[in-house]
Amino acid sequence: MAIILGDNQYGKAESRVVRIVRDTARHEIHDLNVTTALRGPFAEAYLSGDQSNVLPTDTQKNTAYAFAKTKGVEAIEQYGLELARHFVNETDPVEGARIEIEEFAWERALVDGTEHDHTWLRKGQEVRTAAITVDATGEYVIGGLKDLVLLKSTGSEFAGFLSDEFTTLPETHDRVMATALDAKWRFTSVDVEWNAVYPEIKALMVKEFATLQSLALQQTLWHMGTAVMEAFPFIAEVRLKAPNKHHFDYDLGRFGIENRGEVFFASDRAYGLIEATLLRDDAPPANDAWRASAGLA
């Protein structure tokens, strides 16, 4: 019986890379949080402290900043591929690279109704994400978003559920449904119009959330995922994680005031948590595509 080193990886998490494109007076901004992780024959770093195969995490960070200039960051999926390929191809002992990226959205400031050239406001809550893995088995790109906060004030039911001795929840046919969606989708190609696809995926999911008469958050997630997969044949898998952010009717009847779904207490905790994976029955193997590093993206 011996102790062995199993899965391991190391890298630099959360490098805050801001890239301004200023070739013309109308600037562009890309605001990223970049995590890199390397996989390979690093056992001696653990077992004996020998660092000769270890490219410092500081170097990984420098590379992320340098590539923001030399390769650009127009699409985070492409930028992540460039970084991952570099580490695998250019750094001899590295066998696999994992890049996780969060992108924070900005919108142009409006000045007298006109978009400003070089001033922005942070936009929305949602964060676009990408997770890229490159190793001997291939290249894997997972797109995604998180913290997309959605709420519908009707069109949501919950009834006909299983009941036991601890069940006190009443059935409802009209409730508020709110979530902070975490969605990830696996591409089967790296030849994708990344920036064109992203807003379409988001719009499809928002549309399903809005228009489906929801019988459960599970059903809503299924429809959101299938809408995306039916529209984009190069997406083989969608993973969804959705907290059910409860909005409880506030009991105003105690004060002789009628509350017909108008006044709610928005609860912090506990919350429901619904998770689902949708995949094509002919999806190619994911291998390490879903193996996270920091887990931020």
Place this chain on the structure above:
Amino acid sequence: MAIILGDNQYGKAESRVVRIVRDTARHEIHDLNVTTALRGPFAEAYLSGDQSNVLPTDTQKNTAYAFAKTKGVEAIEQYGLELARHFVNETDPVEGARIEIEEFAWERALVDGTEHDHTWLRKGQEVRTAAITVDATGEYVIGGLKDLVLLKSTGSEFAGFLSDEFTTLPETHDRVMATALDAKWRFTSVDVEWNAVYPEIKALMVKEFATLQSLALQQTLWHMGTAVMEAFPFIAEVRLKAPNKHHFDYDLGRFGIENRGEVFFASDRAYGLIEATLLRDDAPPANDAWRASAGLA
């Protein structure tokens, strides 16, 4: 020499009140975080534990929810005034009330390009705030916003500053300037079109931030504040607090790569912090208008 009880107040902080208006198929949503605090002859609660003058904080919370239905929350300033007046006028021992409100913005989901009737996405980062005080000296309304995250990628300088033996900062005539603005403005009237004024104030501040060639964040704040006060004679005072969220040029020259204001490290801490109060020379007294409770709004 004796120990005496000085300023005191008590209340319920951060009641999360969500109000849906559903009189027609096109719903409206108001998403609030409400803090109430009462002032008055509560010394015995402290000195002897006698609660006979103390309206429970639970009751204050119930009132906030009840008023969301009976009075509505169309403008948080007005809703706050209703709450404050209620506590001062209807609850015998209460002499002063302080209401602090945060409002979280939502925008309608777009479905096939059309605004949806009952589905929303959380919008932006900024939070609209109001702080209302009612006491024997009168009624005071402070409007505001916080976490309005702004960035300009040029049009900002910092030079000609004082220098001592610990000064190493180089002068610059082109830098990124970014902040998360906290702005508060004191009204001299309670007869204001609250919801019309708010976006205009925000737009004026964004415009000044965008268009002024900034010599310092101090100067930018001054211009943002004066623009608001010149436009609205019923605003007597503006208080601004702005972190200077540093974006440092990443040194790519070490790798033979030119970085002309294109790649930045966005630093978390430390940050500059610039504060200013602007007021009219004939501003009426603020009395307790700025005395906070939870300090959230």
Place this chain on the structure above:
Amino acid sequence: MAIILGDNQYGKAESRVVRIVRDTARHEIHDLNVTTALRGPFAEAYLSGDQSNVLPTDTQKNTAYAFAKTKGVEAIEQYGLELARHFVNETDPVEGARIEIEEFAWERALVDGTEHDHTWLRKGQEVRTAAITVDATGEYVIGGLKDLVLLKSTGSEFAGFLSDEFTTLPETHDRVMATALDAKWRFTSVDVEWNAVYPEIKALMVKEFATLQSLALQQTLWHMGTAVMEAFPFIAEVRLKAPNKHHFDYDLGRFGIENRGEVFFASDRAYGLIEATLLRDDAPPANDAWRASAGLA
């Protein structure tokens, strides 16, 4: 009618200064979050962008780090005084300085029951604070702590309170009382054994919280504050802010299970918020002692 610049200040917030004392093999650690702010004739920085009186916030940060070495940080109150005096006395235009410090506590790692020389674990939740103001009127030191999380599982009542049409809270003579205390105390001297006094103040407040049969959080705060002021004649004022972190009995009776104050739901929001100021009737004027900058300390 003109717009004038009122109160203003500027500085560097949240410099994370870690000081290791390593003169012997048994190291010491001081882990600080330092905010500095300067007050004086800085109007032109706002009005015209002229920075000639403005010592950069970067320089203030450098000074905080330099003084951590040259002056030491054995007591944050003393270190803050050194910094404040330096800015007021050594930097010509500066008229007032405000230093706010948070100190994070560490405890020595135990190795086989023995304290280790150079390894520590972060200790507790509570943060020791200091806020120092030096200006033409004198020197002011406010000590404090925040996020001291306390809970008692009995010995707390709440009854006999005022009731109105929105009051539904039942009276109780045995409840959980929990808070995250924010306490500040104003010294009337700068010749204090800072590090000896701090743990005694904390112990006194914890003792009162524990041993007093509480009739209300207000009464508990009063006893905590008076205990401190009676013990230390050089403390002229104590300010306390205490959220009432509600622990609600979970209704197990619905399942035929008796719950006699044994199982609670710990609620996040809303929470009660009780505030009090205690001061000596002969307290010297506070002047700007309580005027915050970042408000962290």
Place this chain on the structure above:
Amino acid sequence: MAIILGDNQYGKAESRVVRIVRDTARHEIHDLNVTTALRGPFAEAYLSGDQSNVLPTDTQKNTAYAFAKTKGVEAIEQYGLELARHFVNETDPVEGARIEIEEFAWERALVDGTEHDHTWLRKGQEVRTAAITVDATGEYVIGGLKDLVLLKSTGSEFAGFLSDEFTTLPETHDRVMATALDAKWRFTSVDVEWNAVYPEIKALMVKEFATLQSLALQQTLWHMGTAVMEAFPFIAEVRLKAPNKHHFDYDLGRFGIENRGEVFFASDRAYGLIEATLLRDDAPPANDAWRASAGLA
């Protein structure tokens, strides 16, 4: 080609359960954050919205609170096993249950040097965790901790590493090493003295962190993990995740001040992130033991 439903689960996340044991005057406190998730034939909830197999998350929450009374929470591993077994054995369609628990530590208040019977202070930063899985393949318990913040001010080196064109990091033989450890350990038995083992595991890891002359954080993690596994034969696997919380020497030489590892800037981001799995070569299969729900524990 069809879209199919893959892995899925649903449950109630972050129920804040506080359990007071008050059978004698000397109370005990257990402060938990409990997540439950169920696995089984729930496809129809997704595909058609049919909830007939779905035990509401509200019921799961009720069960967590009820069991806190009827089963007790003396050891979170045991309490989690009770909950998981209940759902799998008592709720007909449920095939697998996942329970994730965080426990927040409290220490008794000291009053005049004596431990108080019913008053506590929140203790430390670290959170004890447990993740229990029960399904047709067996019962799995993973213990753990997170946010154990450790720092050593010497005894840490980093040198001899790989270098490329983006490498600028200097070698060092004396640096600060700090982390916020996330450690998980998989038991091969459910017949364990849970509460006796936990502090021993923690002490072993702290000892290795403190006493090993570190050549890299990787090596430190390896030694921490092997120390645990050598001491406890019923632990088959240890997973470690450790941010390298950088403390950078502040450059005081610019001011003519020597800084020999005494004054540091504690950086927020980016940070190194080192991960490792250690396992016995004869470890039984983990099956779904590591499949997370909320991922909090």
